[in-house]
Every structure is written in C-alpha cells, then in structure tokens.
Ligand code: IMP
C-alpha cells in the first residue's frame with residue numbers, strides 16, 4: 647500500500663486507491679444526476695485542483711470547467727472567517743447549471759460565501775460537491791449535494807490539501823503530525 651509516507655505525516659486517512667474509488671463513485675453519481683444538462687464544473691483553487699482533474703475524467707458527459715480562487719486560511723490551520731476572491735470566474739454563469747467543486751468543507755464559511763457569490767449571478771441551478779467533509783467543525787449550516795468521505799476533526803494534507811502551501815502533491819490524504827503544526 648502506501649510505501650513511503652511523508653515524514654511530516656502520521657496516519658493515512660485515504661489511500662490512493664480509496665480516493666480513486668470515491669472519485670469514481672462521485673463521477674458516476676454526477677453522470678446520472680446531470681444527464682440532461684450541460685454542466686459547468688467550477689473548481690475552487692488551489693485545494694480542489696487535484697480532485698477536479700480526476701473528477702472531470704470520471705464524468706461521462708459533455709461539460710466545461712472554470713476556476714475561481716479564494717482565500718481565508720493564510721498559512722495556518724485556522725480559518726479567519728473572512729473569505730476573499732483572488733481570481734474570479736472567466737465564464738458567465740447566468741442560466742447555466744453549475745457544480746461547485748471543493749476539496750473539503752470545514753467550518754463551511756468558504757462554501758457559504760461562494761454559494762451567495764455565485765447565486766447572485768443567476769445560474770439556472772447551483773450544486774455543490776466536496777471530496778471531504780469535516781462536520782465536527784461546522785460553524786454555518788451549508789448544503790453539500792455530493793460528499794466523498796466524512797473525515798475526523800484533524801488537520802489533513804495531500805491530494806490538493808496543503809499546510810503552508812506544502813504537501814498538495816502527496817497522492818494520499820494523511821493527518822499532519824502535531825509537531826509540524828505551528829501554534830501561531
Ligand atoms: P472552511 O471555510 O472552514 O469550510 O474551509 C474551507 C477551506 O479550508 C478548504 O477549501 C481548505 O482549503 C481549507 N481546509 C479546511 N480544512 C483543511 C484541512 O484539514 N487541511 C487542509 N486545508 C483545509
């Protein structure tokens with residue numbers, strides 16, 4: 647299985663194979679649910695980029711993709727609660743079927759903000775898909791239509807998830823060791 651786990655990580659939560667199974671399941675669900683619509687996948691940079699690239703290839707439909715970049719985390723593990731858009735969409739989403747693609751829903755503040763932000767542009771339909779869900783930390787109630795896996799209240803890295811912009815390239819998702827996380 648996972649041969650060389652990164653020295654800053656402790657337990658692997660999801661192996662490469664488990665992630666692939668989860669992504670395939672989500673892709674099939676999306677293929678079934680959206681069969682009559684031309685869907686625009688909107689990935690939230692930078693965390694969702696690895697998930698997005700696998701997810702789109704597991705969807706057997708005509709689709710388009712776009713990205714926006716938001717920030718709230720800085721380089722720490724705590725959300726500041728203030729979400730800012732660093733890069734906006736390139737596409738006009740008015741009248742379109744949009745599926746927002748996130749890496750993880752934690753406090754829910756980012757997704758809650760993004761839903762309001764996108765809704766104001768009058769899409770025909772707006773759905774959400776997140777690879778991971780950390781329900782224990784939720785601060786605002788937010789509707790996630792498709793969830794890959796529920797995860798425990800631990801800081802995770804890999805498969806797009808970072809700590810201080812590092813570890814996004816790990817092919818698995820693992821818990822970060824406590825001593826690596828700085829107490830700022
Ligand atoms: P929320 O606004 O608190 O729901 O946080 C959403 C964003 O915080 C996610 O899109 C991630 O970029 C980041 N995030 C939340 N939990 C983790 C984690 O365990 N590891 C890495 N990034 C995380």
Ligand code: MG
Pocket residue numbers: 690691692693694749750
């Ligand atoms: Mg993110």
